[in-house]
Amino acid sequence: xxxxxxxxxxxxxxxxxxxxxxxxxxxxxxxxxxxxxxxxxxxxxxxxxxxxxxxxxxxxxxxxxxxxxxxxxxxxxxxxxxxxxxxxxxxxxxxxxxxxxxxxxxxxxxxxxxxxxxxxxxxxxxxxxxxxxxxxxxxxxxxxxxxxxxxxxxxxxxxxxxxxxxxxxxxxxxxxxxxxxxxxxxxxxxxxxxxxxxxxxxxxxxxxxxxxxxxxxxxxxxxxxxxxxxxxxxxxxxxxxxxxxxxxxxxxxxxxxxxxxxxxxxxxxxxxxxxxxxxxxxxxxxxxxxxxxxxxxxxxxxxxxxxxxxxxxxxxxxxxx
Numbered sequence: 001x002x003x004x005x006x007x008x009x010x011x012x013x014x015x016x017x018x019x020x021x022x023x024x025x026x027x028x029x030x031x032x033x034x035x036x037x038x039x040x041x042x043x044x045x046x047x048x049x050x051x052x053x054x055x056x057x058x059x060x061x062x063x064x065x066x067x068x069x070x071x072x073x074x075x076x077x078x079x080x081x082x083x084x085x086x087x088x089x090x091x092x093x094x095x096x097x098x099x100x101x102x103x104x105x106x107x108x109x110x111x112x113x114x115x116x117x118x119x120x121x122x123x124x125x126x127x128x129x130x131x132x133x134x135x136x137x138x139x140x141x142x143x144x145x146x147x148x149x150x151x152x153x154x155x156x157x158x159x160x161x162x163x164x165x166x167x168x169x170x171x172x173x174x175x176x177x178x179x180x181x182x183x184x185x186x187x188x189x190x191x192x193x194x195x196x197x198x199x200x201x202x203x204x205x206x207x208x209x210x211x212x213x214x215x216x217x218x219x220x221x222x223x224x225x226x227x228x229x230x231x232x233x234x235x236x237x238x239x240x241x242x243x244x245x246x247x248x249x250x251x252x253x254x255x256x257x258x259x260x261x262x263x264x265x266x267x268x269x270x271x272x273x274x275x276x277x278x279x280x281x282x283x284x285x286x287x288x289x290x291x292x293x294x295x296x297x298x299x300x301x302x303x304x305x306x307x308x309x310x311x312x313x314x315x316x317x318x319x320x321x
Contacts, residue, residue: 006312007046009304010053013067017049020071021078024118035099035111039078042096048073048173050312051202052181055195058305059185065126066181072122072135073177079115080142082108087146088232131180138176145169154233155255157243162236166207167200174203198296198309205289206316211236212279212286213319215270227270233260237285239269241278286317 007014018040025033049070056066084090085098086108100108116139123135145168153161178199182192214229215238229236235243235255243252251259251269260266273279293313300306 006054006308006315007050009308010050010057013053013057013063013070014046014049016067017046017053017070017074020067020122021075024071024075024115024122028114031107032111032114035103036115038096038099038102039082042093046074047206047312048077048177051174051177051199051309054305054309054312055178055181055198056185058300058303058309059182059187059191059195061181061185065128065184068122068125069131069177069180069184072119072126073173073180075115075119075122076135076139077173079112079119082112082115084146086112087150126184128184131183134176134180134183138172141168141172145172149234153235155235155258155260157235157240157252157255159240162240163204166204166211170207170210171200171203174206175199194296194299198293201289201293201296202313202316205286205293205313208237208282208286208289209317209319212238212282214238215274216279226274227266230260230266230270230273231263233258237282238273238278241281242269242273242276245276245278246272283317290314290317 021040022036025036052070052073053066056069057063081093082099085093086100086105089100090098091101099111103111120132120135120139124132126132145165148168149165153165175196176199179192179196182195185191211229214236215226217226225231230239233255243249243255246252249269249272251265251272253259254262254265290313294310297306297310297313
């Protein structure tokens with residue numbers, strides 16, 4: 001499914017979001033302005049601000065608050081990508097050089113810090129105290145999740161750990177985005193909770209699909225070697241399914257003892273996972289999350305924005321990169 005099918009109703013509003021993002025560096029150091037322009041030029045589907053705009057428009061929220069929220073969310077997301085690329089040593093993202101490929105590590109870290117700060121300031125411009133608290137809590141969840149992944153998740157084959165990790169890494173921001181858009185709308189708590197759940201469901205599906213693509217995606221399009229998560233010691237859902245079906249596989253048994261540091265063994269394990277039905281099983285879980293999201297939307301009044309949100313949910317499991 002083409003992304004145009006869900007972006008079309010808010011295409012002009014997305015331009016306003018990007019304009020608001022650019023303004024965050026108007027009074028900053030020239031190199032910071034250049035960095036932000038470089039990050040915006042890298043593109044992306046703008047899925048998160050699109051969610052805020054579609055949910056908010058569906059629920060009759062003020063456009064100005066939605067644009068502000070969308071800019072804050074995308075600034076936060078962009079900041080996490082800057083730091084993630086540095087931590088992972090990634091030199092390319094979406095086919096363009098990452099900041100850390102162009103700048104020193106200290107300059108890259110400071111740029112990410114600047115974006116985090118501007119995201120918080122932009123969120124505050126919604127003049128909604130509960131939203132600001134939610135925004136801050138989500139940032140803390142993301143950072144805590146990254147630290148947990150770094151220190152306690154390497155080589156760990158555990159479903160509960162995996163679900164908590166992908167919630168912190170990805171789903172928490174989707175959840176916050178949809179919930180916050182409802183919070184600035186003239187709706188009751190039940191609708192806000194429904195939108196929170198919608199964001200959670202599509203966020204979980206989004207990361208599961210990302211983890212599937214790490215095994216069977218187009219390497220050039222994904223921008224990193226296939227199986228890179230395992231090569232970094234991160235056991236994702238396809239690998240968990242494989243481990244459950246093949247508990248005596250020597251490469252699986254080696255993971256908790258640091259076997260993921262053996263490149264030859266992990267390459268073999270990646271090939272075995274690719275040859276199994278583990279990615280199909282993982283995709284069934286992603287589909288279940290999307291089905292729950294679509295059920296939530298079915299309770300909403302029919303409108304163009306609801307249709308677009310349904311298309312966005314379907315796009316998440318249909319995407320190839």
